[in-house]
Amino acid sequence: MADPVERQAPAPPVEPAxxxxxxxxxxxxxxxxxxxxxxxxxxxxxLGLLGFTLAVxxxxxxxxxSLAAARQEDLVRILYDLEARESRLRQDVATLExxxxxxxxxxxxxxxxxAEASRRADELGILAGTLPARGPGLAVRFEAGSKPIxxxxxxxxxxxxxGAGAEAMQISGGDRASVRIVASxxxxxxxxxxxxxxxxxxxxxxxITVIGDPATMRTGLNIPGGVVASxxxxxxxxxVEDREVAEVSALHKPRTLEHARPVG
Amino acid sequence: xxxxxxxxAGVVLGLWLDPTVPAALQPYLxxxxxxxxxxxxxxxxxxxxxxxxxxxFVVSFISNVLVAALIxxxxxxxxxxxxxxxxxxxxxxxxxxGNVAAIRRHMFRA
Numbered sequence: 001m002a003d004p005v006e007r008q009a010p011a012p013p014v015e016p017a018x019x020x021x022x023x024x025x026x027x028x029x030x031x032x033x034x035x036x037x038x039x040x041x042x043x044x045x046x047l048g049l050l051g052f053t054l055a056v057x058x059x060x061x062x063x064x065x066s067l068a069a070a071r072q073e074d075l076v077r078i079l080y081d082l083e084a085r086e087s088r089l090r091q092d093v094a095t096l097e098x099x100x101x102x103x104x105x106x107x108x109x110x111x112x113x114x115a116e117a118s119r120r121a122d123e124l125g126i127l128a129g130t131l132p133a134r135g136p137g138l139a140v141r142f143e144a145g146s147k148p149i150x151x152x153x154x155x156x157x158x159x160x161x162x163g164a165g166a167e168a169m170q171i172s173g174g175d176r177a178s179v180r181i182v183a184s185x186x187x188x189x190x191x192x193x194x195x196x197x198x199x200x201x202x203x204x205x206x207x208i209t210v211i212g213d214p215a216t217m218r219t220g221l222n223i224p225g226g227v228v229a230s231x232x233x234x235x236x237x238x239x240v241e242d243r244e245v246a247e248v249s250a251l252h253k254p255r256t257l258e259h260a261r262p263v264g
Numbered sequence: 265x266x267x268x269x270x271x272x273a274g275v276v277l278g279l280w281l282d283p284t285v286p287a288a289l290q291p292y293l294x295x296x297x298x299x300x301x302x303x304x305x306x307x308x309x310x311x312x313x314x315x316x317x318x319x320x321f322v323v324s325f326i327s328n329v330l331v332a333a334l335i336x337x338x339x340x341x342x343x344x345x346x347x348x349x350x351x352x353x354x355x356x357x358x359x360x361x362g363n364v365a366a367i368r369r370h371m372f373r374a
Contacts, residue, residue, distance in 0.1 A: 047267050055275045061294075
């Protein structure tokens with residue numbers, strides 16, 4: 001720092017002084033220099049230098065952005081300010097990222113809960129008979145023999161299928177009318193070998209379409225003294241067919257609950 | 265006349281050559297310029313007062329510049345460079361104003 005100053009400060013006087021001292025040796029310069037006197041030349045040189053530095057300084061100030069011309073302590077202060085600002089902004093970023101993370105995890109939790117809830121709703125809808133279902137299963141066809149198929153036999157078959165893991169069932173009569181079989185479904189004997197299921201009259205032959213494990217349900221129906229055997233005893237016939245895709249499309253109209261309320 | 269011409273020549277030269285100021289000189293150049301301006305206005309005033317002296321002008325010019333640069337340098341070493349250069353500029357500015365006021369009185373009688 002000290003060196004350039006020492007060099008700079010004397011610079012204005014030294015240059016003109018040198019020119020003044022040296023120039024007498026020259027021929028042409030010496031002539032016009034003598035005409036005006038040394039002081040005048042000196043003044044001219046000083047003013048020329050002033051104009052020069054003035055122009056340079058003006059140019060530097062106008063072209064330089066503020067930083068290049070700033071003093072060291074100003075730069076330090078600016079740097080300090082910027083660092084403080086940076087750390088503040090960094091904190092902001094961290095806070096915002098944290099809240100973003102929280103919101104995202106909250107959203108994920110909500111989505112998972114929604115998916116779980118809709119899965120449960122589907123399951124319960126199939127159980128309650130309010131949603132159509134499809135899947136592997138059986139078609140069990142009851143053909144009456146000498147005696148009509150009694151409601152008792154059909155109920156027996158339904159219970160047997162439930163015991164064997166049936167997940168959705170429907171019963172259809174000869175006129176293709178179908179009734180979904182749910183927990184509250186009842187079977188009554190009707191006239192002329194017909195069957196009243198949940199208040200609807202079905203005529204034979206009846207077909208129960210059931211979704212579940214076909215092998216288990218077939219075994220359940222065929223056990224000695226079971227459904228197939230009992231119907232055969234009455235002279236009827238039970239035809240059990242495997243279905244790759246059993247369609248249970250009949251729907252049960254849900255009852256509006258008047259008294260029961262969920263707990264919790 | 266020669267002085268004005270020299271001043272203009274210096275300005276033109278500065279604009280034409282467009283040199284960059286070395287970093288070490290940057291704090292001192294503006295102060296030196298202001299100090300020189302003060303000396304120039306003092307010279308003009310002395311000329312109008314008819315007490316202008318060549319030698320005095322040259323000496324005051326050089327010493328003004330040197331002292332101004334020295335003060336700023338000292339301020340930088342003491343860690344108050346910014347404030348001290350402001351002070352120098354204020355003092356020189358007051359002097360320039362005084363000189364200009366005297367010049368004005370001479371030229372316009374007001």
